Amino acid sequence: MQKIPVLQDPTPPLATDGKFHVRLTEGRFQNLRRLTTWPLIALYFGLVWIQVDGQPFLFFSFEQRSIILFGSALSWHDLPLLAGLMIVGATLLFFIAVAWGRVWCGFACPQSIWTWLFIRIEQLTEGRVNERARHDHQPLSGTRKLRRLLKHLLWILLAFLTAATFTGYFVPVREMMADGFNLEMSEAMLGWLTIMTALTYVNAGLVREKICLHACPYSRFQSVMFDENTLTVSYDAKRGEPRANQRNADEDSGDCIDCGICVQVCPTGIDIRNGLQAACIDCAACIDACDNVMDKINRPRGLIRFASERQLEGLTSKFLRLNLFGYSTVALCAITAVIYGFTDTKSLLVEIRRDRSALFTQLDADTVCNNYRVKVERFARDQELIKVSLSESPKFTLYGPDTINLSDNNSSWLPYRVCISNPDKQNTKLEFVFTGNGVSTSKETSFLSKLI
């Protein structure tokens, strides 16, 4: 598979003074962007409020050292499930990168989405791109000062809502809101919210594309993943060059009229006509902008389009490739395993530890006891009452709670004592049995009755 060159350090043409204004455009890809962006924003702000049977839908609890995912509590026992979810995410991202370049960045990455929201607020308060650029070089009038103030206030408000929602995935959101309304919020919480608000404000309002250009590792390794069949936003130089504005165009001129609109709409300030660049986030704004220009000058759309290197050479592109097959196979296996893990309501997670402070306790001349600590956790919420017993060991007697109520005792250790009269061996095996709702799990441990 032939790898294609990606420019790593392009010079953004509009970023000569370190600042440029992005022109918002309209078109089919921007509509598609709305279709992906708004549901993701709604999910982010909405999920934190959703509860399943009294449990949050998604919650990261430092206190209980567990994650609640889809209403089910995961603890360290469930690390394979989390690993499975990460494998699903990573392989899907690789698949998308190989098939369609950085569309994740352009259409779903939080950095792009929040930058896009902040630019919308900027346009709403300070006007369109030309107006904003013009006023950058003029003294600010009273009205403009007010408009700029309003912009920053709205930015801070959005940054605060983002920070509070993010915090709500780690701290019970209703209690946090109640504390806020009653002015009883702790200093630590206030400090955290202030830092998160400031980070969001700086990130999406001021730094913006510089994160994509200089901090995001994805833009760097995408160049390794692209191949000649990867569909990515590309300028058709064969069709567009030699570029000439409409006044100077002749029959040898290409379709590009050098209007520069594709550069003005680019959120990272690059010129896609220079070739594939690491700074391009595949947002397709330049496609929509150029299509609008082509419509106006009665030329076919698609001078800038999603195309592979082979398609730009006039060859056909292959979608089904070995690496895509590999990624999709791994993703499917991981998805199947994760679904099985989440729907397996039969499993109980049991841990038994023998008390090591005393190897055994001699109650009287004939009776020896061992002490244990038992912890039972469950994945499914319907196994609330679990019976505890010993398997087929009539000589052993179990002391301790014979029923564990998981809704009360989930994640806590319970003390048990097992005794035997006239033991015939110094070290023997012992099996604890846990039953509830037709589910039975057993766990073996050892029983010591004499010093070795």
Ligand code: SF4
């Ligand atoms: S928008 Fe299209 S026509 Fe205008 S400069 Fe860009 S590529 Fe050329």
Ligand code: SF4
């Ligand atoms: S070059 Fe086009 S697709 Fe790439 S970031 Fe700029 S506007 Fe988006």
